[in-house]
Amino acid sequence: MSKGQVLKRALLGRVMASSELEHTLLPKVLALPVFSSDPLSSNAYATQEILLVLGLVGASALSNVIPISIAVALLLATVVVSYRQTVRAYPSGGGAYIVAHENLGMYAGLLAAAALLIDYVLTVSVSIVAGVDAIVSAAPSLADFKIQLVVGFVAFVTLMNLRGTKESGTLFAIPTYGFVLSIYALLVTGFVKCLGGCPLAESAGTHLEPEHALTLFLILKAFAAGTTALTGVEAISNGVPAFRYPQSRNAATTLAMMGVMSISMFLGISWLANQTQVVYTEESSRTVVAQIAHAVFGGGFMFYVVQAMTAGILILAANTAYQDFPRLVSILAQDRFMPRQFMNRGDRLVFSNGIVILAIVATLLVIIFDASLNSLIQLYLVGVFISFTLSQSGMVVHWRRSGEPGSKHRILINGFGAAVTGIVFLVVVTTKFLGGAWIVVAAIPFLILLMRSIHAHYADVARQLAHPDRRPLDRRVGNHTVVLLVESVDASVARAVGYLRGIRPREAMAVTFDKSTATGFRRMAPDISLTILDDAQGTTEAIREYVARVRKKIPREDFLTLVVPELHKARGLWEIVRRPRLHRLKASFLDERDVQVIDVTVMHADIDPEVDESQEVARNYVVVLVSGLHNATLQALEYAKTLNPTDLWAVSLGLDPIATEKLGDEWMGYRIPVPLELEESPYRDIGHSLVRYVEQFGADGRDRVVTVVIPEFVVDKMRHQVLHGQTALLVKRHLLFERGVVVASVPYHLEDG
Amino acid sequence: VDFSIGRERLFGALGVHRTQDRWLFELQVWALSKGISAWLCNLEPYEACHVAGIVERLFIDPQHGLIEVSLSDGTGTAVAQWGIRRPTPELALTPGTAVVLDGVAVIGAHGEFVIREPTFETDSFPDVA
Numbered sequence: 001m002s003k004g005q006v007l008k009r010a011l012l013g014r015v016m017a018s019s020e021l022e023h024t025l026l027p028k029v030l031a032l033p034v035f036s037s038d039p040l041s042s043n044a045y046a047t048q049e050i051l052l053v054l055g056l057v058g059a060s061a062l063s064n065v066i067p068i069s070i071a072v073a074l075l076l077a078t079v080v081v082s083y084r085q086t087v088r089a090y091p092s093g094g095g096a097y098i099v100a101h102e103n104l105g106m107y108a109g110l111l112a113a114a115a116l117l118i119d120y121v122l123t124v125s126v127s128i129v130a131g132v133d134a135i136v137s138a139a140p141s142l143a144d145f146k147i148q149l150v151v152g153f154v155a156f157v158t159l160m161n162l163r164g165t166k167e168s169g170t171l172f173a174i175p176t177y178g179f180v181l182s183i184y185a186l187l188v189t190g191f192v193k194c195l196g197g198c199p200l201a202e203s204a205g206t207h208l209e210p211e212h213a214l215t216l217f218l219i220l221k222a223f224a225a226g227t228t229a230l231t232g233v234e235a236i237s238n239g240v241p242a243f244r245y246p247q248s249r250n251a252a253t254t255l256a257m258m259g260v261m262s263i264s265m266f267l268g269i270s271w272l273a274n275q276t277q278v279v280y281t282e283e284s285s286r287t288v289v290a291q292i293a294h295a296v297f298g299g300g301f302m303f304y305v306v307q308a309m310t311a312g313i314l315i316l317a318a319n320t321a322y323q324d325f326p327r328l329v330s331i332l333a334q335d336r337f338m339p340r341q342f343m344n345r346g347d348r349l350v351f352s353n354g355i356v357i358l359a360i361v362a363t364l365l366v367i368i369f370d371a372s373l374n375s376l377i378q379l380y381l382v383g384v385f386i387s388f389t390l391s392q393s394g395m396v397v398h399w400r401r402s403g404e405p406g407s408k409h410r411i412l413i414n415g416f417g418a419a420v421t422g423i424v425f426l427v428v429v430t431t432k433f434l435g436g437a438w439i440v441v442a443a444i445p446f447l448i449l450l451m452r453s454i455h456a457h458y459a460d461v462a463r464q465l466a467h468p469d470r471r472p473l474d475r476r477v478g479n480h481t482v483v484l485l486v487e488s489v490d491a492s493v494a495r496a497v498g499y500l501r502g503i504r505p506r507e508a509m510a511v512t513f514d515k516s517t518a519t520g521f522r523r524m525a526p527d528i529s530l531t532i533l534d535d536a537q538g539t540t541e542a543i544r545e546y547v548a549r550v551r552k553k554i555p556r557e558d559f560l561t562l563v564v565p566e567l568h569k570a571r572g573l574w575e576i577v578r579r580p581r582l583h584r585l586k587a588s589f590l591d592e593r594d595v596q597v598i599d600v601t602v603m604h605a606d607i608d609p610e611v612d613e614s615q616e617v618a619r620n621y622v623v624v625l626v627s628g629l630h631n632a633t634l635q636a637l638e639y640a641k642t643l644n645p646t647d648l649w650a651v652s653l654g655l656d657p658i659a660t661e662k663l664g665d666e667w668m669g670y671r672i673p674v675p676l677e678l679e680e681s682p683y684r685d686i687g688h689s690l691v692r693y694v695e696q697f698g699a700d701g702r703d704r705v706v707t708v709v710i711p712e713f714v715v716d717k718m719r720h721q722v723l724h725g726q727t728a729l730l731v732k733r734h735l736l737f738e739r740g741v742v743v744a745s746v747p748y749h750l751e752d753g
Numbered sequence: 754v755d756f757s758i759g760r761e762r763l764f765g766a767l768g769v770h771r772t773q774d775r776w777l778f779e780l781q782v783w784a785l786s787k788g789i790s791a792w793l794c795n796l797e798p799y800e801a802c803h804v805a806g807i808v809e810r811l812f813i814d815p816q817h818g819l820i821e822v823s824l825s826d827g828t829g830t831a832v833a834q835w836g837i838r839r840p841t842p843e844l845a846l847t848p849g850t851a852v853v854l855d856g857v858a859v860i861g862a863h864g865e866f867v868i869r870e871p872t873f874e875t876d877s878f879p880d881v882a
Binding site: 017018655657660661664665667668671672673674675676677678679680 | 776809810811812813814815816820837839841844845847848849850
């Protein structure tokens with residue numbers, strides 16, 4: 001294990017096997033803080049947002065906070081009840097994307113997905129900036145380091161989430177439950193004190209100059225501001241698969257618990273704000289919750305507890321987004337709307353790529369907006385209400401289609417939810433558009449177009465891989481011409497010569513740039529013709545030209561392979577890095593059509609001076625790495641057949657059960673005369689699993705060789721490369737230093753769609 | 754600096770071995786709960802057996818018309834083998850699947866136990882947490 005890996009293990013913990021996935025599932029007591037820190041934390045500022053708008057009318061209008069809060073609470077209750085129906089109807093996770101996609105069509109699904117993705121990024125940025133604001137309020141000397149603090153907290157929450165869902169849930173449970181308990185303590189104490197006459201807040205009686213009349217628009221604006229209390233409510237419906245079994249029942253219970261807590265805290269804070277006569281303006285130095293806590297606890301120990309817990313939960317509200325964003329992008333990747341790498345689970349069984357991307361985008365947003373909460377919050381809420389409305393509308397269609405008993409009643413609940421959240425969406429867009437919501441409104445179509453174009457690319461790739469006209473021809477031993485690159489006469493070249501003799505090509509030829517190596521090579525392999533190339537135009541270019549000339553001469557059905565011998569002194573990345581020219585050469589041949597590359601590597605320690613390394617290989621076990629059955633795999637199988645194999649297998653590692661069953665079924669359906677072996681990759685590392693697999697052959701590189709044939713897709717455009725995992729590259733890196741293992745890359749070129 | 758010592762300590766502290774041992778133990782407890790007649794390491798050839806294990810590998814050999822799985826119960830391994838026919842319910846025995854088998858074990862070409870054409874039932878391996 002390298003030092004880098006030791007550090008990684010120390011930071012993230014041990015690698016978890018896929019079989020441990022069930023152990024990472026959350027009990028309700030941990031699921032609540034993991035998925036509800038965002039909606040619960042919004043109680044810290046929802047009442048304040050209402051008072052801020054009502055304050056424009058003057059102090060007399062502040063009492064309207066009660067009816068507006070009741071309206072928001074009713075909306076919250078409606079949304080919670082609606083989502084309870086959703087989690088029961090979609091036990092495998094019923095986020096807005098899935099519900100909208102299934103019931104309203106692809107574009108509605110993509111609209112919901114785009115809205116949610118933006119919302120999750122904003123949740124991270126807004127909540128951590130809000131938390132840091134609270135810290136800076138307490139310690140103004142830190143104001144100059146605000147951005148650094150935000151980035152530091154983003155990194156901390158990211159690291160904790162990379163350690164695993166359960167681990168982050170356990171850590172973040174303390175501040176979440178701490179916040180809930182401290183707010184309940186505040187409410188109970190405040191209620192008891194109010195029985196004998198309520199204490200007044202420090203801002204009570206502050207005169208507010210009326211700037212507006214109390215119009216319907218202003219009331220709607222105050223209502224829209226209060227609906228921040230609803231942010232994150234959908235998180236549980238997205239995260240059902242993270243719950244312990246029975247998943248949907250546990251998710252529905254957790255949703256109800258979150259709803260009861262949120263509504264009671266929100267109404268309690270609004271009631272106490274009204275009773276203590278809090279006045280809040282943008283110039284206020286203390287938040288509404290802080291003012292109430294100061295009035296109720298008289299600035300004592302409990303006041304600081306409430307403040308500390310509020311700061312804590314505001315920062316950790318980001319955790320909800322860290323749970324749902326990676327899960328959503330993994331679902332989108334499964335549906336081919338996002339790069340497939342987002343489907344991969346990391347060392348700790350979380351969707352690490354999604355977590356890292358979320359952290360990067362949220363950090364960029366914070367930097368662009370200079371960690372200004374007022375600017376960032378204007379972008380918030382638009383996405384929330386789009387996803388609410390689409391999800392509820394989708395559920396109406398779902399119940400209509402299902403025709404289950406009681407579906408009329410359910411249609412009514414979800415229909416009411418859709419109508420109300422739809423209206424609130426219009427209010428939010430109208431009132432926040434110029435403040436910054438236009439950025440979100442403009443970004444959503446861009447994201448939809450991006451996802452649509454990713455999907456079109458994958459569909460095109462699938463079509464090309466299955467196209468009957470591009471199915472490879474039937475090939476046999478002898479349908480193969482080989483060009484050997486000779487840079488020096490050493491053990492690696494000798495082994496490559498032995499390998500070439502073993503595969504019985506139609507013709508084998510060698511090229512070199514160095515006249516001094518010619519004599520030695522001719523002595524070693526008199527049966528292989530050697531051409532000395534001129535490297536004036538560069539070695540890579542000279543070899544490419546030579547290979548292109550050979551390609552034109554040989555029959556179309558023949559494979560043409562460039563064999564690259566490599567002698568390594570040590571294992572590890574440094575060995576690869578120190579010879580960039582050779583690796584550039586191999587990489588450049590991936591772009592060449594109808595040319596394959598074989599790597600014959602020898603470790604210095606494996607060389608025996610007593611043995612003729614160039615002797616013909618006696619046993620060549622050929623293994624074709626398979627991830628699915630398509631033209632690229634068929635071409636690799638044809639290629640493998642021309643290597644004169646002693647035995648030929650296809651092996652597939654680490655596919656999920658559905659893909660495994662499908663591959664097995666197709667393998668028999670296509671009548672492929674090659675045995676297929678399907679094995680687990682317990683730690684989702686195909687490179688390591690393949691190394692363990694080839695070890696069983698006991699290859700020594702002289703008598704006994706294992707050739708691993710790797711089919712590789714090659715796309716025309718650079719931007720399309722990010723849509724395809726670089727699995728082949730990683731696998732090759734692992735196999736490069738294995739004794740007796742020869743790696744063959746068989747590129748399959750995809751046309752630009 | 755001998756990093757291997759630190760590495761062993763680190764692994765020990767991270768509980769790698771403990772988790773693997775616990776998984777094997779739970780696997781055996783689960784196999785027992787299925788009323789097995791023998792552990793895979795103690796199979797008697799040519800006698801009817803009722804065994805349980807986790808599928809480690811699925812092998813399809815269209816040329817010989819065979820489909821086989823290797824399974825482990827934490828004590829040993831055995832191979833179950835069927836002739837390919839349509840439909841092929843054995844394809845559901847993907848790696849990682851828990852399975853309970855009834856059949857007769859024979860000795861395979863490499864000395865391993867092979868249970869030919871056993872009846873089988875998939876099961877879910879319980880949560881080890």
